[in-house]
Amino acid sequence: MPELPEVETVRRGLQPAMEGAVVQRLEQHRPDLRFPFPQDFATRIEGRRIVALRRRAKYLLIGFDDGSVLISHLGMSGSYFVDHAGSAATPGRFHHDRSKDKKHDHVVFHLDGPRGGSRVIYNDPRRFGFMLLTGEGELAAHPLIRDLGVEPTGNALHAGYLAERFAGKRSPLKAALLDQRIVAGLGNIYVCEALWQARLSPRRTAGSLVTRSGRPVARLEDLVQAVRTVIAAAIEAGGSSLRDHRQADGTLGYFQHTFNTYDQEGMPCRRDGCGGKIRRIVQSGRSTYYCPVCQR
DNA sequence: CCTTGAACCTGGGCGC
DNA sequence: TGCGCCCAGGTTCAAG
Incomplete structure (x- = not known):
């Protein structure tokens, strides 16, 4: 939850x-x-x-x-x-x-x-x-x-910051975004959703979004925007309602109705004209859902 | 430093 | 109806 x-x-x-x-x-x-x-x-x-x-x-x-x-x-x-x-x-x-x-x-x-x-x-x-x-x-x-990293909701999360933290990292983007010491608060669902939004493959290395001189690659800005957007939308929606999650007043969150990848294995990719199929893989022991066609 | 995998614990879903 | 297996939003620790 x-x-x-x-x-x-x-x-x-x-x-x-x-x-x-x-x-x-x-x-x-x-x-x-x-x-x-x-x-x-x-x-x-x-x-x-x-x-x-x-x-x-x-x-x-x-x-x-x-x-x-x-x-x-x-x-x-x-x-x-x-x-x-x-x-x-x-x-x-x-x-x-x-x-x-x-x-x-x-x-x-x-x-x-x-x-x-x-x-x-x-x-x-x-x-x-x-x-x-x-x-x-x-x-x-x-x-x-x-040791917690920046909140994904505020201005502390920006491409320059991620470039600094991702520089030289060989670990997959998925793992880097789950690392609470870099961005604090992301979990399995919203990392999958943000990567889809940014069209980035979860398997790509974090370091591949940083130039040799340590500057952010243009697509790192897309990732920042995607993380911000996904988290803001989820908060706006009152959290997700996976299984039995309820808001404290007892009503159900409804963000699950808008998942583009999470738990959508085999479903057609919802990106216009993509035509790909959502795939499930395991990374560091956890399910990753993504579209191999449009996420690169 | 890095990475992966197992462990913690209960319950739900599925195949047989 | 039941059993066994796999899976689940997270984090930590050990081992390679």
Whole structure:
């Protein structure tokens, strides 16, 4: 589920319920996810007011009034759900569908906010996600945050930057774009989509987009534009809805309806006049989808 | 430094 | 109905 656009969608969904709210009680249903929960997790969170909900790459950052910060990563299957106390229950399918997953509700934040009480539930069947506590002062130097590359949404991502990072790299473009130390927040889906958009082959080496003197080749600009466009469109659409991904308010994201390559093996390429067929290959152990005809 | 592959964990889909 | 296999949005660690 969660690449950058999904995490951003989660952040926006949680913000109204969480910002300004006080954690009355923290409920944990197991001792760990991918890592053990922080020492005295509940004690350190209970009674604290949430002052800010931010995102860096695929990390959700929950800031408290005492300067502590909860770093939350959703792994492959993590999701948050807001249960507004006292609001009219959404009837039917949504509650019904969700109930079967209750055994994977691992953490519940009981909140008392300016707009009344609510529960924020973290669910994660595969438990690749995790939660850690750090301080505002130590955040930038935290090992998980320290080495992250630029956000794909801002001006820091430009052809000159990529040229510098790609120079001399023999690894495939696909792997280079998945490297969180270069561009932070891209994942398997959006890398495939961006490469299709830029007409670049995932198998081409990253270094092939840089001249010997270290300057960006013209097509590197296409790649920058493609990454920006794909990520912006995905955020706009509220994240993708692969399998059971839902926005925090329970509605489904719908970006999946516009995938040009991801999970489209065998389908005709959607580029006008291309006539190619989408192919699936495996690169560094993960599926890559692309059109061998128009992506070069 | 570089790269690939396995590992972590559960669930869904498919072939038999 | 069930079993076994493969696959899945991510990241880390070991080995070559």
